[in-house]
Amino acid sequence: MFRGFYTVATGMIAEQRRTELLSNNIANANTPGFKADQSTIRAFPDMLMSTITKSGPANRQNGYEGSSVKQIGALGTGTYMQETLPDYTQGQITATDMPTDVALVDGNLPVNEETGTKGAIFYRLQNEAGNEAYTRNGSFTLDAAGNLVNSQGLFVLSDQGQKINLQSDDFQIRENGDVYEQGRRVAKLGVAYSDEPDTLAKRDAGLYYTNNGDNLPSAYTVNGVQFSTKQGYIERSNVDSARTMTDMMTAYRAFEANQKILQAYDRSMDKAVNEIGKV
Template sequence: MLKGFYTAASGMIAQQRRTEILTNNLGNANTPGFKADLTAVRSFPNMLLSRIDGEATGRQGDISPVGSLGTGVYVQETLPNFGQGSLRETAIPTDIALTNGVLPEGSAIFFRLEGQDGELYTRNGSFTLDASGDLVNPQGFYVLSDTGERIRLANDDFTVTAEGFIRQNGADVARIGVALSLQPEQLTKTGNGLFQAAGGALPSAYGGAADFSLRQGFLEQSNVDAARTMTDLMAAYRTFEANQKVLQAYDRSMERAVNEIGRVN
């Protein structure tokens, strides 16, 4: 019976974690460039139960199988969905949307940013110019060019080509840095729609085989499916409640076993 407590409790913990992730997705449904998190729930290895009796062969001490026993579930991993979000026109010259073209299977592309501990990557193209004329993201991180340098402009009167070249006063000033990651699942979310490379997952600048385009005056929206997320959220709530009822049933059975069956007259 005690195993049942742990099994039901593990289901509640897993669904609570799923609820937190789905709620975060729903809360960022209108955040530009946000990538929804997906969860993978797996079960712990089953236990094979046997009994020692003589029913199977008639000989005392023989072992006969009873069957397998589930031992609970857990959230194995959380991975972002790097699918393309829809585009929204803003007509703001510093808003730039990055759109996927023909990319290597399983890969993803990002804007390059200068972080405090190395490069950061994002799909949020809601940029602006700081007091020095440098192109920065909403958190103040500098947008990098394809050569890894900061992009400084005289003013916001410029154009961006589909290939990422920034033209001002009739001349190319810089090319917006775009990085290709062949293993985007290895990137770590650091908050505010930013990703950081971990281990050997360092994206390569322009990546050679990457096919993409940039659109000025547009923003890529979140790829969260609000209707699907709400459905999954309700399912997680119901599964949590079902495990809760099982746990309560075990608790009542244990209470009866202690207070009634185990009573010494």
């Protein structure tokens, strides 16, 4: 009986976390470059139950003469959310006609032969601590000093790891990432490549970091990587709102089913304590 409480509780916790994940996806359905999170729910290892049949007089060494072990079957011990992984598929490319908006358009991104996962490309940013951060959100702007920054004020880096400084918003970014101002090339937009994007740590505001603190290699120097940049466009979130709402309802129903089972266990325990206990 008590084991049933624990099993049902793990199911409720897993579905609650899944609902929170899906709610965050819905909340960022209109965030440029946002990648929807996906969850995997797994079961704890089953417990093999068995019984010992007793026959004959007690024996000090073997317990009972003629005793035998009979397997009853496996007993589930609950579920848990194993991990959350972003979906790096390309979002819809939408025109904004803003010169500071730039969209990354995936071309050929090699598949990692060891993991079987497809690589991903990101803009290179510099955070407050001076370390590199990465994002797919290309909604940029110019700060007071003329530096190209993202919506959080982090500097957009060039392929050389330098800040991109411009005199005005009258500049052009070509498909190969070259930044031109008044007909002169001033920088090349920094784009990084990860052949194992699932290992990146996802933080707030759609930022990604490497777990070991090392910088990702430049996408321009990795063999087989093909992509382009489109000025005046942004990449929209890849969240499927309709499917996410359906998944949220499914998670809610699963949570509700576990809740009903928990209430049934509670009523059974109430009878065992207050009625059978009196006998």
